[in-house]
Amino acid sequence: MSVSIKRLLGFQTGRHALFRELCNHHKLDKKTKKLLLQIINELGVESPAMIFIDPQVLANAMSLPGIAHSVGAIRDLFYTWFDGSKGIMLESSEENLSLS
Amino acid sequence: MTPFLEKTIRLLANSENASSIELLQFLLESSDRDTREKALAGLYLKNSPEILLQLFDKIRDHEKEWLDLPFLTPDRMSKIIEPAFQSNHYELAKHACQFAVRNKLYESVGTITRLFKIHHPKWMELAAQTVLQLAESFYNDLADAPSETARRNMDRRREWFASQLEDSVRHFGMHDYIEPIKAYLLVAKKNYPFLINTFNDIHSKVCKTIIDLLQNQEETRFYRLLLGFLDDTSSPAIVDIILTSKQDPKFISSLLQTIGKNPSQQMRGALKRFLNFSWIDPNHENLPDWIVGLEENFVQLIANSGLPRKTSLAMFDWILRLPSVEGRLAAIKAIRGFHGEDVNNILIEAAEDSDPQVCSEALRLMKNRKIGKIDQILLQKVYHPSELVRRTIYQLTPDFHIENFFRNVGQMTENTATAFGKIVRNVDSNTRKHISQEIQSSIPVRRKVAMDVIRYTGLTEEYEDVLIALVENDDETDLRIEACWMLATILSANSYKTLQKAERDRNPLVQQAAIQAATNWRETVSNYARNV
Numbered sequence: 241m242s243v244s245i246k247r248l249l250g251f252q253t254g255r256h257a258l259f260r261e262l263c264n265h266h267k268l269d270k271k272t273k274k275l276l277l278q279i280i281n282e283l284g285v286e287s288p289a290m291i292f293i294d295p296q297v298l299a300n301a302m303s304l305p306g307i308a309h310s311v312g313a314i315r316d317l318f319y320t321w322f323d324g325s326k327g328i329m330l331e332s333s334e335e336n337l338s339l340s
Numbered sequence: 341m342t343p344f345l346e347k348t349i350r351l352l353a354n355s356e357n358a359s360s361i362e363l364l365q366f367l368l369e370s371s372d373r374d375t376r377e378k379a380l381a382g383l384y385l386k387n388s389p390e391i392l393l394q395l396f397d398k399i400r401d402h403e404k405e406w407l408d409l410p411f412l413t414p415d416r417m418s419k420i421i422e423p424a425f426q427s428n429h430y431e432l433a434k435h436a437c438q439f440a441v442r443n444k445l446y447e448s449v450g451t452i453t454r455l456f457k458i459h460h461p462k463w464m465e466l467a468a469q470t471v472l473q474l475a476e477s478f479y480n481d482l483a484d485a486p487s488e489t490a491r492r493n494m495d496r497r498r499e500w501f502a503s504q505l506e507d508s509v510r511h512f513g514m515h516d517y518i519e520p521i522k523a524y525l526l527v528a529k530k531n532y533p534f535l536i537n538t539f540n541d542i543h544s545k546v547c548k549t550i551i552d553l554l555q556n557q558e559e560t561r562f563y564r565l566l567l568g569f570l571d572d573t574s575s576p577a578i579v580d581i582i583l584t585s586k587q588d589p590k591f592i593s594s595l596l597q598t599i600g601k602n603p604s605q606q607m608r609g610a611l612k613r614f615l616n617f618s619w620i621d622p623n624h625e626n627l628p629d630w631i632v633g634l635e636e637n638f639v640q641l642i643a644n645s646g647l648p649r650k651t652s653l654a655m656f657d658w659i660l661r662l663p664s665v666e667g668r669l670a671a672i673k674a675i676r677g678f679h680g681e682d683v684n685n686i687l688i689e690a691a692e693d694s695d696p697q698v699c700s701e702a703l704r705l706m707k708n709r710k711i712g713k714i715d716q717i718l719l720q721k722v723y724h725p726s727e728l729v730r731r732t733i734y735q736l737t738p739d740f741h742i743e744n745f746f747r748n749v750g751q752m753t754e755n756t757a758t759a760f761g762k763i764v765r766n767v768d769s770n771t772r773k774h775i776s777q778e779i780q781s782s783i784p785v786r787r788k789v790a791m792d793v794i795r796y797t798g799l800t801e802e803y804e805d806v807l808i809a810l811v812e813n814d815d816e817t818d819l820r821i822e823a824c825w826m827l828a829t830i831l832s833a834n835s836y837k838t839l840q841k842a843e844r845d846r847n848p849l850v851q852q853a854a855i856q857a858a859t860n861w862r863e864t865v866s867n868y869a870r871n872v
Contacts, residue, residue: 254357255359258359258360260359261351261355261357265347265348265351266344266348266747287362289359289360290363290366293345293348294366313582320342320344321344322342323342
């Protein structure tokens, strides 16, 4: 559905607005928000809110060299948000990234 | 699905941000069933025709997989396909119609009937076929309802379903498609106001079409509606005309089954309003085949309807000639309510019926009515091979009971007593038992009467031993003499020996009787030998 149609239908547009809505909804702290934004920017994710529903985004983030210090935090988010035992394995760039 | 994801989807479902839609659409592809269902619910709640169309597209590609989700109730599914009918895309609407029929989305019927307003043959044809298919499916579901609760639920939906069809039925004159009318007849109950008003508007095109369908079509699924009026004294006049004039064998069979072998009080009362049925005619060549197995029901129809007396009796007479014993028995019982010379003639013929039950019933009715020839007929049947008939005759002829014979034999002439005796012997199975009791009585007069009864009932030979004992041992001279004379008629060696012995009896009168009896015995034997 195009944005114009959505506007016509009275929906609020703005992918970033949705991202903010979700952050507030889940009561994320500033540090986490900052981390998420960093991931989104470095991966070039078009729709920021996708990070909340697509585990692949966090999995891909593990291979970002700039995020190495936050690998633990990312892993925590991954397992909490998406129940990481269900198929996707996380490995950081140091641990030879692989997905199974 | 994690609590986090669930919470996320909840926000997306309620968010007014347009971007939430693409996220929910992404989640529709999830491998997790719960996630897909929640995403579907979220998109459904957006209440956007465009989104609903997209959902329909997705669902019909993998129908089974999606329709397994609890969220997709028929109600919601009907709402999802609704934009397809309003889209002006014929192929899409056609897919939606087929989808509705396949999945029994009865809730769509109202939307589909509105396609008639498009006034294009292609669209109206599509709507017509679809509503009829949905109604046929609904009809089958009504019949298959597994419980009383399910039936009540179906009844509520039925009323709603029928109401959705009313518009397209009412406007039949404009679109000329008969399918909505057929659909309505499949679903409607007889007490729906729209139906009643239609029946009462006999000049309208709709009413005429309905009458034509009910009267002339051999559509068994319409029978339920028609026969629902059978026990209803307030049924529309036109319906009563159809009920009495429809000559379709399957309908007649259903009608008779509805009446049953033992109709309710309400049914009996309601049938009185029917004064004629076009197919009730003893000369109707197909009638025997049409009522096979339902003869008793047919008798109930004749007996309880308002047919002219002449017709009823003619039909009872006709039924009494059918192979069905149950039918004949039902007819003879139903005749109880009729009287007159013509009825008597029917009964006289029925008394010759090969079935013992029918015969017995006819005899009873005749005896109760004191029909002139009844005693003669009863006597003719004394030797009937059926024990049931003989028992009936016994019950109907107290004069021929052994106790009464014992009581009255003294006042009868020889000829009368002999004639009665033979009948009593065959009518009353207690004859021998009673004689045996009386012949052992300590009272000489009773023993004498017993000996007379033995003679009149033709049982002398059977009581040879008793008679021998009487000759030899009885205290009464008269009884010994009588016994001698009776032994003279039994051509056996034992009888003759007893008579010879009695020639030396202590009493001279007995001696004399024995001598004469023995002479008679010898003469009888010689005559017998000569004739042989």
